[in-house]
Amino acid sequence: MKQKTELKTFDVTIIIISLVIGMGIFRTPHDVARDAVSQYIFFAAWIFGGLIALCGALTFAEIGSRYPVTGGFYKIYSYCFHPAIAFMINCLILISNAASISAVALIGAGYLQSILPEAYHAAGYKQLIAISAILVFFVVNYLGLKMSVRTQNFLMVTKIGILLAICIGAFYSGSQPIHEADKIVINKATQSWETIDYIRALGIAMIAVSFSYGGYQQTINFGGEVHNPQKTIPRAIITGIIIILAFYLLVNYSYYNVLGMEGMKANKNDLAARHMQTMFGSTAYNIMCFLLFFSVLAYVNIGLMSNPRVMYAMAEDNVLHPSFAKQNQKQVLTFSLPVFTAISVLTLIFSSEVETILDRVIFLDSIGLATAVASIFILRKKTKHLDEQNTPIFKMKLYPFIPIFYIVAFLFITVSILIKDPFAGIIGGGLMLFFFVMYKLLTSTNIKRT
Numbered sequence: 001m002k003q004k005t006e007l008k009t010f011d012v013t014i015i016i017i018s019l020v021i022g023m024g025i026f027r028t029p030h031d032v033a034r035d036a037v038s039q040y041i042f043f044a045a046w047i048f049g050g051l052i053a054l055c056g057a058l059t060f061a062e063i064g065s066r067y068p069v070t071g072g073f074y075k076i077y078s079y080c081f082h083p084a085i086a087f088m089i090n091c092l093i094l095i096s097n098a099a100s101i102s103a104v105a106l107i108g109a110g111y112l113q114s115i116l117p118e119a120y121h122a123a124g125y126k127q128l129i130a131i132s133a134i135l136v137f138f139v140v141n142y143l144g145l146k147m148s149v150r151t152q153n154f155l156m157v158t159k160i161g162i163l164l165a166i167c168i169g170a171f172y173s174g175s176q177p178i179h180e181a182d183k184i185v186i187n188k189a190t191q192s193w194e195t196i197d198y199i200r201a202l203g204i205a206m207i208a209v210s211f212s213y214g215g216y217q218q219t220i221n222f223g224g225e226v227h228n229p230q231k232t233i234p235r236a237i238i239t240g241i242i243i244i245l246a247f248y249l250l251v252n253y254s255y256y257n258v259l260g261m262e263g264m265k266a267n268k269n270d271l272a273a274r275h276m277q278t279m280f281g282s283t284a285y286n287i288m289c290f291l292l293f294f295s296v297l298a299y300v301n302i303g304l305m306s307n308p309r310v311m312y313a314m315a316e317d318n319v320l321h322p323s324f325a326k327q328n329q330k331q332v333l334t335f336s337l338p339v340f341t342a343i344s345v346l347t348l349i350f351s352s353e354v355e356t357i358l359d360r361v362i363f364l365d366s367i368g369l370a371t372a373v374a375s376i377f378i379l380r381k382k383t384k385h386l387d388e389q390n391t392p393i394f395k396m397k398l399y400p401f402i403p404i405f406y407i408v409a410f411l412f413i414t415v416s417i418l419i420k421d422p423f424a425g426i427i428g429g430g431l432m433l434f435f436f437v438m439y440k441l442l443t444s445t446n447i448k449r450t
Contacts, residue, residue, distance in 0.1 A: 056216050
């Protein structure tokens with residue numbers, strides 16, 4: 001029996017908002033302010049990021065609507081390109097997701113470290129806290145324990161509550177001296193700048209912005225489960241992205257209004273807490289640090305629950321070794337879970353700073369997401385019969401300009417990352433070569449086994 005489509009406009013809108021609003025907004029404005037220099041570039045980066053997210057969400061929604069399969073990106077890459085490309089890109093996304101968990105764990109560790117005694121403020125302790133958080137939830141997941149939907153909803157409501165509290169800063173009026181200091185610093189920094197310098201600053205600022213807007217790509221998973229997709233999907237995506245963009249602009253304006261550009265740059269590990277302290281005092285600072293740390297733990301838990309299942313799906317398709325599909329009586333992936341956890345921990349061991357991890361996460365994401373969006377050109381040709389049959393699928397308007405804009409935007413971000421951190425390109429290229437060789441070895445082994 002075919003599953004009845006039940007997702008309505010409100011449902012899809014909430015899904016979009018839940019997928020995008022994560023932990024990045026409590027840290028990345030520091031990185032954007034540092035790289036943007038000017039407040040105009042700072043806010044332009046957040047607006048530009050929202051437009052990219054909108055184009056990406058619309059494209060992924062059509063991909064999911066035209067080819068609604070379990071397995072997401074891996075199946076799409078295989079169908080449109082080649083299984084080797086599917087394997088390489090999917091592995092890159094897994095590495096990127098593990099690094100994202102590491103980055104978010106570091107963000108949470110930074111907040112918790114801020115309220116610990118001075119003796120625990122060394123950089124090594126932040127790494128240790130982050131690694132400990134990952135290992136604790138590895139044990140929780142290995143025992144077969146999962147957070148209930150009610151707990152997840154509570155944590156989401158808590159996160160929205162924190163953001164609303166931050167937004168009070170938009171009406172705060174005690175930071176005029178900071179703004180005057182900002183103007184002096186910005187004028188000195190930009191008085192000899194040329195157009196190319198502003199473009200370069202925007203590109204580098206977009207790295208952290210892209211991390212904060214991530215998540216919209218998961219619209220690929222519900223394209224075939226939406227009621228009246230031709231109308232519901234565009235309405236929900238446009239509404240969701242506009243709400244997120246408005247939320248992010250309001251939050252960032254609140255940061256700017258209370259702390260100023262220099263204040264955002266100065267507060268690296270405890271931006272949101274320092275923001276609350278400025279408005280409400282030291283008690284608010286401690287409460288914010290505590291709440292944000294536990295919000296981070298929820299993200300780490302979800303990441304360790306979901307990503308090993310991608311490895312399971314690849315093993316089911318005989319692309320990864322069968323051991324990745326092994327599970328015990330409690331449905332714990334006894335090999336995939338430890339492997340994915342090890343990748344997250346190794347990322348923390350070799351990269352102790354959030355910004356370093358962000359550069360490499362977004363570089364890998366840029367390759368994966370741009371390739372995924374490019375698949376729409378092939379998918380439209382392969383599923384042309386759906387248009388001729390007048391099948392009720394979602395078909396984006398302004399094609400091919402929307403996917404082209406998205407791909408060009410991520411190429412711009414990729415180049416910006418290479419300028420800022422050339423080693424990210426070496427890592428990305430090395431990983432692709434490694435996974436290509438691994439694919440050849442695994443497939444040759446599978447042929448012999450058959």
